Amino acid sequence: MSGPKVVRVVTREEIEAICRRQIHLFEEAAEELRRVAKRHEVYNEAFEADLQRRRADLQQLLLQGRLETLQRQAPQETAFVQAERGRVQAEAIAAREAARTKGRRLVDGARSLAAALEAAGQEVPAGARDIASGSTLTAGADLQHAQGVLNEAFGRLARPAPSGPTVAQQDLAQRLAAGISGLSFGEWLVASAAPANPKDGRLDQVLAELEVLVDTVEVNAFAERARHIAAEESPDRRALLTDSLVLDASEHIRLRRERERAEASLREARAALVALESPRARELAAKVTAALETKAASGWEELLWQSNELIETETRALAATKRRQAVLKGLAALGYEVGETMATAWARDGRIVVHKPGLEDYGVELGSPADVARLQVRLVGAANPVTPRDASRDRDQETIWCSDFEWLKAVLAGNDTTTVVERAVDAGAQAMKAVHFDRPKATERQDVQRPVTPKALRKE
Numbered sequence: 001m002s003g004p005k006v007v008r009v010v011t012r013e014e015i016e017a018i019c020r021r022q023i024h025l026f027e028e029a030a031e032e033l034r035r036v037a038k039r040h041e042v043y044n045e046a047f048e049a050d051l052q053r054r055r056a057d058l059q060q061l062l063l064q065g066r067l068e069t070l071q072r073q074a075p076q077e078t079a080f081v082q083a084e085r086g087r088v089q090a091e092a093i094a095a096r097e098a099a100r101t102k103g104r105r106l107v108d109g110a111r112s113l114a115a116a117l118e119a120a121g122q123e124v125p126a127g128a129r130d131i132a133s134g135s136t137l138t139a140g141a142d143l144q145h146a147q148g149v150l151n152e153a154f155g156r157l158a159r160p161a162p163s164g165p166t167v168a169q170q171d172l173a174q175r176l177a178a179g180i181s182g183l184s185f186g187e188w189l190v191a192s193a194a195p196a197n198p199k200d201g202r203l204d205q206v207l208a209e210l211e212v213l214v215d216t217v218e219v220n221a222f223a224e225r226a227r228h229i230a231a232e233e234s235p236d237r238r239a240l241l242t243d244s245l246v247l248d249a250s251e252h253i254r255l256r257r258e259r260e261r262a263e264a265s266l267r268e269a270r271a272a273l274v275a276l277e278s279p280r281a282r283e284l285a286a287k288v289t290a291a292l293e294t295k296a297a298s299g300w301e302e303l304l305w306q307s308n309e310l311i312e313t314e315t316r317a318l319a320a321t322k323r324r325q326a327v328l329k330g331l332a333a334l335g336y337e338v339g340e341t342m343a344t345a346w347a348r349d350g351r352i353v354v355h356k357p358g359l360e361d362y363g364v365e366l367g368s369p370a371d372v373a374r375l376q377v378r379l380v381g382a383a384n385p386v387t388p389r390d391a392s393r394d395r396d397q398e399t400i401w402c403s404d405f406e407w408l409k410a411v412l413a414g415n416d417t418t419t420v421v422e423r424a425v426d427a428g429a430q431a432m433k434a435v436h437f438d439r440p441k442a443t444e445r446q447d448v449q450r451p452v453t454p455k456a457l458r459k460e
Contacts, residue, residue, distance in 0.1 A: 004378035005422040011322040012416035017275065022074035023058050024271035027407045029078045033085045040092040089212055104200055104374055107131060107230050108147050113153055128153040134230050199242045208248040210454035213256045222249050262300050267309035276314050284310060314324060316371040323372040328409040334404055353380060353435060361385040362397045383434040394432040
């Protein structure tokens with residue numbers, strides 16, 4: 001296949017840039033995991049050591065040049081810490097939901113217990129009344145104390161009223177005492193509790209999720225509404241208020257989740273900007289950081305658009321530059337005349353023709369779009385040849401170029417540049433393109449007088 005070819009070139013520098021970006025993405029995800037872990041009090045030295053080890057492993061792969069392995073492992077590590085963040089949040093939500101459910105059941109139990117004590121002619125302790133009202137019970141640290149208060153009040157059911165109960169009350173007290181003999185308050189509560197209301201369970205769930213996702217100030221407003229609902233005596237009104245609160249809290253959660261996704265997109269953009277290291281990229285990265293720290297969502301969409309636009313533009317430009325440099329250095333190594341200005345001319349015009357000294361009627365044409373995503377390479381003949389051209393001579397030169405192309409692939413591979421031929425035409429299968437060759441005097445060919453050097457190409 002020594003005719004025209006379409007080639008995809010991937011340089012080591014491109015792959016390294018991708019790998020550095022992936023490491024930055026891991027670091028962003030790890031920092032977010034730290035924040036969540038600290039908030040929910042599961043962060044410790046072992047936790048941090050594991051994150052540091054994972055980051056060090058990725059960095060070591062980069063230093064060792066094991067880029068293919070790094071490209072596989074980095075996304076896996078990032079996915080792991082993101083999943084860990086989700087796990088920590090899910091466990092925190094489950095714990096808070098369980099605490100809220102227990103608290104609600106204690107309130108219901110306190111109401112039942114207060115009614116039973118009053119019916120038996122017993123005084124209801126103030127602490128039990130407070131719990132029954134739902135005004136003092138929240139969650140977490142309050143639950144153990146509330147359980148103790150209700151256990152103590154429950155014990156009064158087995159004792160006669162100190163103020164001389166009526167016959168009916170004595171009879172009720174005896175029946176209650178017989179019914180609770182050997183039972184704990186928890187067991188009695190399970191036996192006497194009304195069937196669970198699915199609406200109450202849904203309220204526990206959304207409030208628990210709110211506690212995990214949003215700031216305390218935002219949660220307090222919803223928690224206060226929940227306390228008022230718990231104190232409401234009318235079951236119908238409680239159900240109506242519960243529906244309203246669940247809807248409002250669910251909408252707040254939806255908005256918070258949307259915000260989290262926007263924050264995640266900004267953090268990913270910042271990771272990509274940091275990897276670029278250009279002044280404009282550093283400036284935008286600083287703006288992203290400021291936006292995330294101030295928590296002001298206004299302008300996020302525009303900032304994300306600007307960041308992604310710059311990331312795509314600079315990434316494509318850097319990749320294109322490295323691809324042109326790699327191909328031109330490879331051709332120079334094979335003896336082709338490659339001048340210092342050729343990379344610039346190629347970027348400007350989209351094509352150039354390079355020659356081997358002494359081969360005046362043929363050259364290699366390199367053509368590509370601006371990002372050099374695909375490179376068309378083919379031998380071209382002079383429209384104004386020094387020696388007349390014919391099909392046989394053209395085919396012979398294409399065969400020679402085929403050998404050079406195989407050497408070019410080997411040179412590029414030696415420089416860690418991958419070359420993939422996506423389409424090729426047999427030698428002589430189509431007429432060779434004729435190009436008008438400029439033939440300046442040797443003294444005028446400034447680009448050929450100084451063969452390209454790696455140092456010179458890095459300056460392009």
